Amino acid sequence: MKYRIGVDIGGTTVKLAAVDENFKLYDKSRFSTGEGCTSESIVQGIIDHCRPLIEKYDVEAIGIGSAGTIDSKNGIAVSAGNLPFRNEPVVAKVESALGIPTFIDNDGTCALIGEKTAGACKGYEDSVIITIGTGIGGAILIGDRVVRGHNNRAGELGHFVIDRNGIKCECGLHGCFEQYASATALINTTTVAAAAYPSSILAKLCRENGIEGKTVFDAKEQGCPIAIGLLDEYGRILADGLNSLVHIFQPQVIAISGGVSRQGDALLELVRPHMFKQCKVVTSSLLGDGGIIGAALLGTEHAR
Ligand SMILES: [Zn+2]
CATH class of the missing domain: 3.30.420.40 (ATPase, nucleotide binding domain)
Structure with a gap:
């Protein structure tokens, strides 16, 4: 072979x-x-x-x-x-x-290419993959062709603006989607919430295990109302961004990959209720x- x-x-x-x-x-x-x-x-x-x-x-x-x-x-x-x-x-x-x-x-x-050949986007001619980790990246497939753009630079799915008076981004713009929806953003809001509510389960987990993207998911699992509220807002932000991508590309499916996608159904249940119905949202099936x-x-x- x-x-x-x-x-x-x-x-x-x-x-x-x-x-x-x-x-x-x-x-x-x-x-x-x-x-x-x-x-x-x-x-x-x-x-x-x-x-x-x-x-x-x-x-x-x-x-x-x-x-x-x-x-x-x-x-x-x-x-x-x-x-x-x-x-x-x-x-x-x-x-x-x-x-x-x-x-x-x-x-x-x-x-x-991996997802469309062997993973979550297999069988779809129009799909978007969004990688949510330290930053946000991605790629677009339309008519079974990868959209590469001039200089091969298409697919920067973290850098459309959702708040022009928002957080300054490394790319030079203010208020990019990445600043609100990346794992880094989730860690930042977790840090702020843990400091504001020191007696919460969220704050306790942060003190015990350090702060990671998954910390807030762990706290929600233990019934922490602060974590539930924080993730509800995160799901809405994520859905706003993904719905914008649906408007622009009309994919049949959006696959979320990267560190945050390891939360699987716990992530999807935050996003799906707010999504346009014509597009499926899934997490990567190739586990990294x-x-x-x-x-x-x-x-x-x-x-x-
Ligand atoms: Zn940016």
Whole structure:
């Protein structure tokens, strides 16, 4: 059987695995892109982690999904938010080190390719994937084609404005959707609420376990009224944004991926009551592996 390697470069971790023709993953591994890493060390890490997979499996191609602006035609990571890439010729370096055809694309696009081929968007010609984690990203499929836009930069689904007098965003605008609906935003509102209601279950969980995106979900599970109110508002904000995407793209389905999607039904029950009925909202069914599977399929007909 032929295999392809999928590499998913995120803000803090690079994950990779060999992927077979049935989209099954083998020998998944990861390494950190934490403090002190350079674009050279990330590319070298990819090469070092691919080598044993190439020795073990009949690998015909390597696909890389990376956060940020990616020039997929020329194989260059142009720039990438938290990552140190600045016009890094990733594809040329990996190909010359390993001698295997290599492709690169945006990580949101890779997640969409994964979901439409083997996950929650399978069977739909018009779909949107929205990745909700530290920030918000995404990708759009219309008429079974990935919408890439000029310079391959379409799909920044976190950066439409919902409050022009709102919080300043790194992109230069004020009041972007990401500022209210990302996991970071959820952590910020959790922090404020825990300080305002120190005797609440929410505040107790924050003190005991630290504050994460899931903390408020845990507190709601324990019946905390502060957490219930906070998540009700979060669900409304999320639905406002997703309904706006429905107006613009008319997808048959929106798949939510990223850290927040791990809440599954607990997340969907916040959003669904406020959604337009013509569009299904689901969470990613590939549990974080969609980016690897989609990256592995770069260069094939699935990635059109
Ligand atoms: Zn923005």
